[in-house]
Amino acid sequence: MASPVSRRSLLHETRCQTCSLSSLCLPLALELEDMDHFEAIIRRRAPLKKGEPLFRQGDTFTSVYAVRSGSLKQTTTEGNGSDQLTNFYLPSELVGLDGIDEERYPGSVVALETTTVCEIPFDRLDSLSEELPELRTQLYRSMSKELRDDRRMMRLLSRKTADQRLASFLLTLSERFRRRGYSPYSFRLSMARADIGNYLGLAVETVSRILSRFQGQEVVAVSGREVNILDMQRLTRLAEEEELGATR
Amino acid sequence: MASPVSRRSLLHETRCQTCSLSSLCLPLALELEDMDHFEAIIRRRAPLKKGEPLFRQGDTFTSVYAVRSGSLKQTTTEGNGSDQLTNFYLPSELVGLDGIDEERYPGSVVALETTTVCEIPFDRLDSLSEELPELRTQLYRSMSKELRDDRRMMRLLSRKTADQRLASFLLTLSERFRRRGYSPYSFRLSMARADIGNYLGLAVETVSRILSRFQGQEVVAVSGREVNILDMQRLTRLAEEEELGATR
DNA sequence: CGTGAAGTTGAATCACATCAAGACACGTGG
DNA sequence: CCACGTGTCTTGATGTGATTCAACTTCACG
Secondary structure, three states, X not given: OOOHHHHHHHXXXXXXXXXXXXXXXXXXXXXXXXXXXXXXXXXXXXXXXXXXXEEXXXXXXXXXXXXXXXXXXXXXXXXXXXXXXXXXXXXXXXXXXXXXXOOEOOOEXXXXXXXXXXXXXXXXXXXXXXXXXXXXXXXXXXXXXXXXXXXXXXXXXXXXXXXXXXXXXXXXXXXXXXXXXXXXXXXXXOOOHHHHHHHHOOOHHHHHHHHHHHHHOOOEEEEOOEEEEOOHHHHHHHHHOOOOOOOO | OOOHHHHHXXXXXXXXXXXXXXXXXXXXXXXXXXXXXXXHHOEEOOOEOOOOEEEOOOOEOOEEEEEEEOOEEEEEEOOOOOEEEEEEEOOOOEEOHXXXXXXXXXXXXXXXXXXXEEEEEXXXXXXXXXXXXXXXXXXXXXXXXXXXXXXXXXXXXXXXXXXXXXXXXXXXXXXXXXXXXXXXXXXXXXXXXXXXXXXXXXXXXXXXXXXXXXXXXXXXXXXXXXXXXXXXXXXXXXXXXXXXXXXX
């Protein structure tokens, strides 16, 4: 199987100090020494395969998870069956914060591709946050940021047209990739069209149609799940205002 | 102006220990002694008049606020002008948590009626949360709960019909009043129809029409801003499933 | 009382959903 | 390597719930 070297590097990867995400992740503001303490509470998890759940709706809340590689989606199912996709998670983002309150996870989180995460038991994180003010601040910030993002999402869902939603969605992804050191112009969607539609409150068909139209207008080039943003400025305009002219 | 007695009782009111909301509010889990410490950091604020802002979008973040009486709305304005109402706040609820991250408030918060709040400077709250684990836990929970509520709102905005939105809205209010010791059946809306519409992602006219219809179906009785829930069960059904039969 | 804001109601329009059918991509077993 | 089947995606035709526009009514407040 794995050679000693690759095993070693795998182990190595689970160290925050050498993790390429450390500048975005929870231990962001910690001194080297404090980071050791933080690392001590983190648990490794076997990589999740595509479609495999990290946890399920209703499971008792024990840990939050930092995404290391790959991506996940969060969905909540209501009595009547239909479920709502409430979030996508990319590397360095924190999963499960909405479970603290009721001590169970309010939604299921499932891997969209092969995904690795760091498990951070919450009780230990909480007590460590007592000693490390920077860690506490960072935790407050993570939650606060998620609140802010949620507000933006509400605006999107209640005021924006389908075109604006798709444009915003692509821009948000682009920006998230950029921050992580990847190209903001060219990336791969790890989620299906149906997921995008569910997330944005649109029918799959609408997602497909609008992507085709954007492609026709040479704003993006889409091939399957590969996306190329051709005209970032135009896409930005599409996201905020309703396009005034017709083809131009 | 105020008699010594009323001034005294006003002062009295600002003590958590005698506040009727203490079982719902932030110091919920604190011992008497710890509550003294908590109270020491709270600042009184002059009551806000209807329409008066608690803070404005973009103001630097300094404090979170606990609503003591009255109610407020939070709105965020985007470049193009149109603004989105993202939340209503009732007594015991915590305002401003989404400002921690960027150190400025991402939206304006305005009183819907005469409203009093407790100002809690965040830096002091943060350091106090170092010493008082229960306070810290409660703060994490408040934020977590708000995240959870946001998810529910997203579901409402992206999957529910106008009827379901209105029904859900009324039920949520009803439940919040109930938890605060008021009648869940009979209450007064402090917000205008336009606010409700904005919040729920509906046109004012739609809100009005549907309330009229609910009234015709004898699910609720609405007179101006006074609401009476006549058939709670039916309203609950309306909120989750699409009504199957027509009039029945 | 009068005046402007807030709320209601009706009719026409539109953006998106739904229904339906076909194209494509991909993994699996022959 | 191909045939097959299944799931994902695209495209077109039609239907509909909510918006928009417009007019009217009611309410709150000086």
